[in-house]
Amino acid sequence: MLGEYRISGRRASDIVASVERGVGAGHLEPGQALPPMRELAAELGINPNTVAAAYRTLRDRGVIETAGRRGSRVRSRPASTARGSLRVDAPPGVRQISDGNPDVALLPPLAAAFAAAARHMDEQPVLYGEPSVDPDLARLARAALDADGVPGRTVAVTSGSLDAVERVLGAHLRPGDAVGVEDPGWGSLLDLVPALGLRCVPVAVDEDGPRPEDVERALDGGARALIVTDRAQNPTGAVITEPRAHELRAVLARYPQTLLIEDDHGHAIVDQPLYPLAGVTDRWVLVRSTAKAYGPDLRLAVLTGDEVTVDRLLGRQQLGPGWVSRLVQRAVVELWTSGSVDPVAVARAYGERREALLRALAERGVVGQGRSGMNVWVPVADETGTVARLLHAGWAVAPGARFRMSTAPGVRLTVSALTGDDIARLADAVADAAGPVPARSYG
Secondary structure, three states, rough: OOOOOOOOOOOOOHHHHHHHHHHHHHOOOOOOOOOOOHHHHHHHHOOHHHHHHHHHHHHHOOOEEEEEEHEEOOOOOOOOOOOHHOOOOOOOEEEEEOOOOOOOOHHOHHHHHHHHHHHHHHHHOOOOOOOOOHHHHHHEEEEHHHHHOOOOOOEEEEHHHOOOHHHHHHOOOOOOEEEEEHHHHHHHHHHHHHHHEEEEEEEEEEEEEHHHHHHHHHHOOOOEEEEEEEOOOOOOOOOHHHHHHHHHHHHHHHOOOOOEEOOOOOOOOOOOOOOOOOOOEEEEEEEEEEEHHHOOHOOOEEEOOOOHHHHHHHHHHHHHHOOOOOOHHHHHHHHHHHHHOOOHHHHHHHHHHHHHHHHHHOOOOOOEEOOOOOOOEEEOOOOHHHHHHHHHOOEEEHHHHOOOOOOOOOEEEEEEOOHHHHHHHHHHHHHHHHOOOOOOOOO
């Protein structure tokens, strides 16, 4: 069953370490079955309860999964194997459109903002015991949230959206709990959830966001949390429309104990309105990152939510890093108040490139998805072959395996760096690569 690899140990912790070593070294492959608990206990000469405890820990850590009579198997994407490793490096001469980065030409210069922030901090140094959130940042963020109809009062600041999601999940959930996640969805999130010992429950996504029937199925099946993207969903570009928001709120109202996490991924880079779900459940947060509009390296996101959740997040944050650098927060205040980014112009730029690519693909018989943001998702029959053929044609695209669980294969194309001259060439290459593989004769 395990080939030449032998699980060792007499204590549960030793068995756990042995399995994790096997997975990390590649001796235990994704999908490989582990011995039944009684069989392994007999082989090791220990009580079956010890093996059961070890398997339970491995399951909670996201290393293995249990599938009823099929027994326990190494997860197809264990937490120790990041989806980010499923990337395509672009050799010389190949265009990199797989990384999901914003167009650097649309990002604001940072020197003046940080210089102004430094002068402010020189005049009013931040010392221990100061508030963790810059008052001006909180005021500006709260005003923007109010304008979009997002309830709540307190604003917290985290080191990006993923940091916020991790802290909120940790505030309410325990290892083994199930979390509804979009499929296809954000690859880093699909790694984070099992890394926290939680279980991902896939929720299908169409162009209007998560499908209500899939959300209902996940919550009815015991998912304690649901993570959704309001706008510019990664990788499909889906946007939660007003009718879909109404449907989702109706579903969530039947499960008020659900922890709802909304990621407003498209804030400041899309022109579609926000229709928040916030407030329909007892526990909720809505997160907005500065990464796409102002620069990934700022590592700053703001969030609001119900008072219990925000209080728990701030309390735990205080025991760790304490706060996100007030210098960075002040720089963001300067960026927001100086009008350094024109959200309308940014949304128009990404929208024109995305729509041009979708039109060019459609003209060549290729169906693509992308209602907002900077990505286009193209379903394909042969994901690996499509990626390889596109690389040969001079384009490095993201394989769909980074983003999907049970949904069909696809590839993600980032339009950020595309020019008008690129569109037709890329569309031609995708049409050729996604089509049927020509028959070959050997001999």
